[in-house]
Amino acid sequence: MRCDIVLAGVGGQGLLSIAMIIGRTALGQGLHVKQSEVHGMAQRGGAVHSHLRLSDRAIASDLIQPGSADLLLAMEMMEALRHLPMLANHGTVLSNTATIRNIPDYPEEEALRHALLTHAEVTWVDAECLAREAGSPRAANIVLLGALSRLLPLEKDAFKEAIQTMFSRKGGKVVHQNLDAFARGRAVAT
Amino acid sequence: MSTRLYLGDEALAQGAIDAGLSGAYAYPGTPSTEITEHVQRHVAETSQRIHCRWSANEKTALEEAIGMSLAGRRAMASMKHVGLNVAADPFMNAALIGTRGGLLINVADDPSMHSSQNEQDSRLYADMALIPCIEPADQQQAYEAPGVAFELSEQFELPVMIRLTTRLAHSRADVKVGAEEPSPQNPFSLPDDRQRFILLPERARRRYQWLLSQQPALETASEESPFSHLVLEGDPSLGIISCGLASNYVREALGDAVGHPWLQIGQYPLPARLIHTLFSTCQRIIVLEEGYPFVESRLRGLPLRSTPKLLGRLSGHLPRTGELAPEEVTNVLRSPDAPPSPRQASPSSIVRSRPPVLCQGCPHIDSYRALNQAMAPHRERGRVFADIGCYTLGAMPPLESIDTCLCMGASITMAKGAADAGAFPAVAVIGDSTFAHSGLTGLLDCTAEHTPITALLLDNDTVAMTGGQDSQATGRFVGLCESLGVDREHIVRITPRADLHEENVVKIARELAYEGPSVVLAQRACIQTLRRSKATEKSSASPDRRRSEGGQP
Numbered sequence: 205m206r207c208d209i210v211l212a213g214v215g216g217q218g219l220l221s222i223a224m225i226i227g228r229t230a231l232g233q234g235l236h237v238k239q240s241e242v243h244g245m246a247q248r249g250g251a252v253h254s255h256l257r258l259s260d261r262a263i264a265s266d267l268i269q270p271g272s273a274d275l276l277l278a279m280e281m282m283e284a285l286r287h288l289p290m291l292a293n294h295g296t297v298l299s300n301t302a303t304i305r306n307i308p309d310y311p312e313e314e315a316l317r318h319a320l321l322t323h324a325e326v327t328w329v330d331a332e333c334l335a336r337e338a339g340s341p342r343a344a345n346i347v348l349l350g351a352l353s354r355l356l357p358l359e360k361d362a363f364k365e366a367i368q369t370m371f372s373r374k375g376g377k378v379v380h381q382n383l384d385a386f387a388r389g390r391a392v393a394t
Numbered sequence: 395m396s397t398r399l400y401l402g403d404e405a406l407a408q409g410a411i412d413a414g415l416s417g418a419y420a421y422p423g424t425p426s427t428e429i430t431e432h433v434q435r436h437v438a439e440t441s442q443r444i445h446c447r448w449s450a451n452e453k454t455a456l457e458e459a460i461g462m463s464l465a466g467r468r469a470m471a472s473m474k475h476v477g478l479n480v481a482a483d484p485f486m487n488a489a490l491i492g493t494r495g496g497l498l499i500n501v502a503d504d505p506s507m508h509s510s511q512n513e514q515d516s517r518l519y520a521d522m523a524l525i526p527c528i529e530p531a532d533q534q535q536a537y538e539a540p541g542v543a544f545e546l547s548e549q550f551e552l553p554v555m556i557r558l559t560t561r562l563a564h565s566r567a568d569v570k571v572g573a574e575e576p577s578p579q580n581p582f583s584l585p586d587d588r589q590r591f592i593l594l595p596e597r598a599r600r601r602y603q604w605l606l607s608q609q610p611a612l613e614t615a616s617e618e619s620p621f622s623h624l625v626l627e628g629d630p631s632l633g634i635i636s637c638g639l640a641s642n643y644v645r646e647a648l649g650d651a652v653g654h655p656w657l658q659i660g661q662y663p664l665p666a667r668l669i670h671t672l673f674s675t676c677q678r679i680i681v682l683e684e685g686y687p688f689v690e691s692r693l694r695g696l697p698l699r700s701t702p703k704l705l706g707r708l709s710g711h712l713p714r715t716g717e718l719a720p721e722e723v724t725n726v727l728r729s730p731d732a733p734p735s736p737r738q739a740s741p742s743s744i745v746r747s748r749p750p751v752l753c754q755g756c757p758h759i760d761s762y763r764a765l766n767q768a769m770a771p772h773r774e775r776g777r778v779f780a781d782i783g784c785y786t787l788g789a790m791p792p793l794e795s796i797d798t799c800l801c802m803g804a805s806i807t808m809a810k811g812a813a814d815a816g817a818f819p820a821v822a823v824i825g826d827s828t829f830a831h832s833g834l835t836g837l838l839d840c841t842a843e844h845t846p847i848t849a850l851l852l853d854n855d856t857v858a859m860t861g862g863q864d865s866q867a868t869g870r871f872v873g874l875c876e877s878l879g880v881d882r883e884h885i886v887r888i889t890p891r892a893d894l895h896e897e898n899v900v901k902i903a904r905e906l907a908y909e910g911p912s913v914v915l916a917q918r919a920c921i922q923t924l925r926r927s928k929a930t931e932k933s934s935a936s937p938d939r940r941r942s943e944g945g946q947p
Contacts, residue, residue: 214748214798215750216753225692227399228399231397231398231399231568237566237567237568238565238566238567239399239567240561240566241565241566242508242564243424243428243564248750248751248752248753248784248787248859249750249751249752249753250749251748259430262568264638264642264643264645264646265720266532266559266561266562266567267644267720267722269646269719269721269722269724270721281749282746283748285742285744288742291891306748306751307746307747307748307749308791310720310746315744316744319742319744321812339722357648364549365427373929374929381457389584
């Protein structure tokens, strides 16, 4: 079993947090993990991505080769399009419907949607809306994690434990909101 | 034995702790920062006695580590590649002076310049200093390297470099961790020979001969290193040499049975005998290395009986610049004669690049807006010399406030040189921690000559770019500037806030007009650090953190 995932987004969206949760969950289930991250200058509101590889056998490369990712999770629409060449033919795209327009020449939303759908089947997630429904607009990343979780070779309950561990410092209410956000995301990708 | 999920940086740090580390010295810099942060976390959780506070810069960090080694204990200094330039003086001489307690110099290179001004390759530094360098291939080896390196260092009485690159430093993997309890630390002991650590020319000449005489034994150590392997099986029409993490890409491309003679290099100086053996069996050899074509260029200069054709970055079979990509390795191994395919193009013409930007609400934005307005009448003869930190992003539209970014501390000194040549106003923009790192001496030059420069000192109370570390000068800037000779009347504080804009413009403009060295101290906390420290306070009793600014990006 091997599962190669590309996570893409914009610095500040909480991409590394969900990569970390998946990594810890996989480790807890005895899988091998490689998870490449972007730190430093690149994190300041710029495009960020993480390559995440899970396998029951040793993994050689920290990076996924273009055209071979099983899953692409995009937290932002243009970032989905940027990383589309990473996807294998059989690959699946999960994309947030959000756009982050922090550059002057951001493309038209319709053009983005069209370009994406020309090349891949996309499951859309309105993560911001679902996060608000869960009571925490900041939990959009956990909504997306929920949506992705159904496609991963990992147990649902293990994610819940990882979420509890990650947010326990912030109190019971935040833990509850994030568990709710996770459940709402998970209900999207059926 | 347990399994943990570690960054390459964290694996290295844990390996050093488990091997009996007594002192971790460092200045933050991507991609090396997490080495020291891991030691700090470990110490906070276990109360183990390991020195792990940040140093003022990489030079002070390395010298402190050398001092600890002199006193018998195991120490390490960690830095990013350009930080080694700052520490180059003690680095080169540490090889001559030698060590007592094991001494590691951990350097994280940043090929592709994800967060750096250049992509220099630290293996060349190790080669120039004639010291061993270990280059782990993966996180497991990053964990094992410090133990091996400490032994090597104490055996040869030489510092040992451990070289990481971004892709290993910042990638997590499952790592099998050995002991539950770390090895005991070396006891404190001072050298009996009081001449031993004095590099007067007479003694330095002898030490240099000694250092040269060690090289054959160091080569043998490389050949016998647990991080180097030669396998001679398979099709000899193509042999493979891979260094560090390039070995992973070979395995990714060809599987565990690669089917070609294969030399994995994980320790330098180059394992010459292994290379000769490979060369005598292969017609062509491909060299895969992260960074400069260091090994490839060395091999081209080797006096060899048989000279197989070499393929690599110099021959054009792989790109000359940037970090290796697994697909490039796959392509060149599968069809060595095909021209290298161009790097991944944009998937769709409508995708735009999204460079990093200053955060919304960042105090630097208000500082720059005020500076821009104050500088507006001076575009003809004035320039703004900036430095290393988040505020380098002030180069981007819409601010476009700065004209230079060279290296840590160069804002003040370049401003001085330009002022000497006639530029006025010559403005230096420098963060608080960068000022502590390398700005103090430059300001001393300015006050010594009463040079008309204005330093805009951006004090956001933290090393922001690398994630909010402490620095050594927090809360002491007025006193520091005054003691360096800046007239107290020309050390002016502003609070960079939108509602104080007009007032700030006036204050900056007044100092720009002053024909001597002046400092405008712009003080407001980084919003990221503020948010993090609030979260920490909420959750637990936070440790007493003295914060400052700057950081190698």
